[in-house]
Amino acid sequence: METIDGESFGEKYDLFVCLQCGKCTGSCPLSMRSQLSPRKHVREALLFDNEVVLDKEFLWDCTTCATCRLRCPRDLQPVEVIIGMRSILIEEAKVPATVQEALESTFKNGNPWGRAPSKRDEWAAELSLKSASEGAEYLYYVGCTPAYDPRVQNVAKSLVRVFKAAGVDFAILGNEEKCCGNEIRRMGEVGLFEMLMEDNVEIFENYGVERIVTSSPHCYNVFKNEYEGLKAEVFHYTQLLCEKLDNGLLKLTKELKKKVIYQDPCFLGKQNKIFEEPRKLISSIPGVELLEYDREKERSVCCEGGGGRMWAEATATGERTAETRVKEAVALGAEIIAVACPFCMLTFEDAVKMTGYEGKIEVKDISELLVEAIE
Amino acid sequence: MKIVVCVKHVPDTAEADVVITPDKKGIKKEGLAFGINEWDEYAVEEAILMKEKYGGEVVAITIGGKESEDTLRRCLAKGADRAIRIEDPALEGSDAYALAKVLCAVIKGMEYDIIFTGAQAGDDGFGQVGQTLAELLGIPHAALVTKVEPQDGKAKVHRELEGGLEEVLEIQLPAVLAVQTGINEPRYVSIMGIRKAKKKELKVLSLSDIGLSPDEVGEKGSLLTLEELYIPPVEKMAEILTGAPDETATKLAGILDERGLIPK
Ligand code: SF4
Numbered sequence: 001m002e003t004i005d006g007e008s009f010g011e012k013y014d015l016f017v018c019l020q021c022g023k024c025t026g027s028c029p030l031s032m033r034s035q036l037s038p039r040k041h042v043r044e045a046l047l048f049d050n051e052v053v054l055d056k057e058f059l060w061d062c063t064t065c066a067t068c069r070l071r072c073p074r075d076l077q078p079v080e081v082i083i084g085m086r087s088i089l090i091e092e093a094k095v096p097a098t099v100q101e102a103l104e105s106t107f108k109n110g111n112p113w114g115r116a117p118s119k120r121d122e123w124a125a126e127l128s129l130k131s132a133s134e135g136a137e138y139l140y141y142v143g144c145t146p147a148y149d150p151r152v153q154n155v156a157k158s159l160v161r162v163f164k165a166a167g168v169d170f171a172i173l174g175n176e177e178k179c180c181g182n183e184i185r186r187m188g189e190v191g192l193f194e195m196l197m198e199d200n201v202e203i204f205e206n207y208g209v210e211r212i213v214t215s216s217p218h219c220y221n222v223f224k225n226e227y228e229g230l231k232a233e234v235f236h237y238t239q240l241l242c243e244k245l246d247n248g249l250l251k252l253t254k255e256l257k258k259k260v261i262y263q264d265p266c267f268l269g270k271q272n273k274i275f276e277e278p279r280k281l282i283s284s285i286p287g288v289e290l291l292e293y294d295r296e297k298e299r300s301v302c303c304e305g306g307g308g309r310m311w312a313e314a315t316a317t318g319e320r321t322a323e324t325r326v327k328e329a330v331a332l333g334a335e336i337i338a339v340a341c342p343f344c345m346l347t348f349e350d351a352v353k354m355t356g357y358e359g360k361i362e363v364k365d366i367s368e369l370l371v372e373a374i375e
Numbered sequence: 376m377k378i379v380v381c382v383k384h385v386p387d388t389a390e391a392d393v394v395i396t397p398d399k400k401g402i403k404k405e406g407l408a409f410g411i412n413e414w415d416e417y418a419v420e421e422a423i424l425m426k427e428k429y430g431g432e433v434v435a436i437t438i439g440g441k442e443s444e445d446t447l448r449r450c451l452a453k454g455a456d457r458a459i460r461i462e463d464p465a466l467e468g469s470d471a472y473a474l475a476k477v478l479c480a481v482i483k484g485m486e487y488d489i490i491f492t493g494a495q496a497g498d499d500g501f502g503q504v505g506q507t508l509a510e511l512l513g514i515p516h517a518a519l520v521t522k523v524e525p526q527d528g529k530a531k532v533h534r535e536l537e538g539g540l541e542e543v544l545e546i547q548l549p550a551v552l553a554v555q556t557g558i559n560e561p562r563y564v565s566i567m568g569i570r571k572a573k574k575k576e577l578k579v580l581s582l583s584d585i586g587l588s589p590d591e592v593g594e595k596g597s598l599l600t601l602e603e604l605y606i607p608p609v610e611k612m613a614e615i616l617t618g619a620p621d622e623t624a625t626k627l628a629g630i631l632d633e634r635g636l637i638p639k
């Protein structure tokens with residue numbers, strides 16, 4: 001198989017050392033419910049021509065959680081092989097309609113949600129926040145989902161309140177903010193990703209941005225690990241707020257007598273090893289009892305919101321992982337599932353409704369819990 | 376088969392707030408996202424599907440400034456062979472008739488079997504360019520086209536009518552076909568594809584290049600003059616239902632039933 005740049009998959013992803021041990025498929029949260037099989041795809045990439053991927057609609061099932069990468073004894077990246085295969089599908093225009101809409105909207109509107117760029121800052125209309133042109137210690141990069149989704153907008157609003165309470169000097173880009181491209185790259189649209197990266201690096205440079213703090217682990221990941229030429233330091237909000245907590249600048253005084261369980265977002269935990277900060281923030285809220293899933297931290301289970309899955313109807317059947325996680329949380333006696341990612345927020349809100357546990361368990365972002373503890 | 380497709384680069388105003396310029400003749404463009412007119416996207420796809428099936432050539436044409444090359448590059452990336460853009464300061468203020476004259480001037484010297492246009496444009500929404508162009512070229516036309524089947528020298532064309540009716544016509548080629556949305560599924564074109572298409576020919580022509588004088592276009596050459604654009608005043612007919620989803624749904628069903636909108 002050849003990548004869209006004309007390199008062989010084998011060489012580009014070093015696939016010749018694959019043992020075919022199957023640890024990747026064994027650890028994949030989708031392989032039990034879909035034809036997705038990272039082990040098999042690694043083999044196919046070595047043995048066959050590009051044509052074999054053309055009818056593999058299930059390649060859109062991969063959430064790019066990267067568990068396969070984490071488990072591989074040969075340090076291979078099956079997830080990147082799948083992204084490379086998606087790139088072939090993109091160039092051959094074999095794209096599910098919903099993915100196509102998301103990509104076209106990102107090109108045209110700067111967000112995958114089909115929303116007008118002039119409405120991006122509407123969530124902040126009454127908050128009189130500093131704009132990037134005024135300069136600030138941190139650029140708060142809001143992200144597409146917190147900017148536009150009515151439920152997740154509350155995460156952005158909560159973060160603003162907590163930042164203010166902790167004395168964080170921050171500004172936003174408002175309508176100049178554009179998609180970070182993390183999901184776009186994972187949907188295989190390499191050209192669009194590069195375009196977004198170049199545009200964003202230029203915008204950050206123009207405003208002399210030195211520190212970026214993000215709502216989403218996805219934006220954090222792409223800025224931190226994949227942006228070329230970005231000079232700014234990047235933080236996920238849980239890191240910044242944990243530092244403010246340690247320095248005594250963030251004071252959590254109000255009691256919240258709740259049992260809270262934390263869902264590690266793949267792009268924060270597994271992929272960036274940020275496990276402690278979110279937990280410390282939650283457990284520092286007076287009255288909170290922090291529970292743990294049996295499978296937590298590096299063994300945590302993906303919510304199925306990443307890798308473009310917000311815009312792709314999966315071929316996978318059976319119970320969604322987020323539903324399994326909600327049931328586990330209820331069984332453990334949790335009253336709140338705490339998340340730290342906009343996609344986890346949406347998949348879990350859905351899962352609570354699907355499992356019929358509405359009213360029994362709530363989904364809250366850590367920022368929303370912090371707001372309750374400071375006010 | 377030789378195919379021409381006429382496209383337009385338009386602002387997306389579905390959600391954005393539209394602001395009228397002080398001269399009341401246009402809208403402010405800052406902050407608006409631009410792209411290919413929705414109907415034209417289907418027209419281009421139909422043109423390319425024809426070419427893929429019957430062979431031949433697709434030429435994409437637009438009237439507009441440099442920025443509208445984005446739309447032409449998209450057409451080239453999707454499979455058009457070459458593109459033409461007509462730009463001239465004298466075109467300012469042109470109505471559908473004047474624009475059809477410009478397109479006619481470009482197309483009349485070309486060889487063509489089918490000219491595709493979108494049924495209308497998302498910005499001014501006139502829906503007249505296709506028919507006027509056909510009239511000027513002296514060829515037949517069909518509008519709101521939902522299916523095309525060429526059969527030597529002719530084409531069987533389906534048209535969408537009101538009330539879910541469909542009309543099937545036999546039309547002599549060459550003809551102008553103004554395409555309705557939904558006729559096909561426009562393909563995705565990647566940014567890499569658009570970059571690669573940069574090598575294809577994109578010609579820029581002025582009025583004098585196509586043999587028209589400034590008096591034939593713009594306000595002077597138009598049958599319609601734009602007096603004033605304004606945002607329609609908000610009517611007081613809207614009623615916002617409040618309450619829990621099941622209550623509002625019950626109220627809504629009641630209202631629909633009252634007005635006889637639920638078939639019994
Ligand atoms: S885990 Fe690694 S070595 Fe084993 S089959 Fe998967 S890619 Fe190959």
Ligand code: SF4
Pocket residue numbers: 024027028029030031036038061062063064065066067068069078079082
């Ligand atoms: S990234 Fe996750 S979902 Fe995708 S193949 Fe690997 S383990 Fe499976």
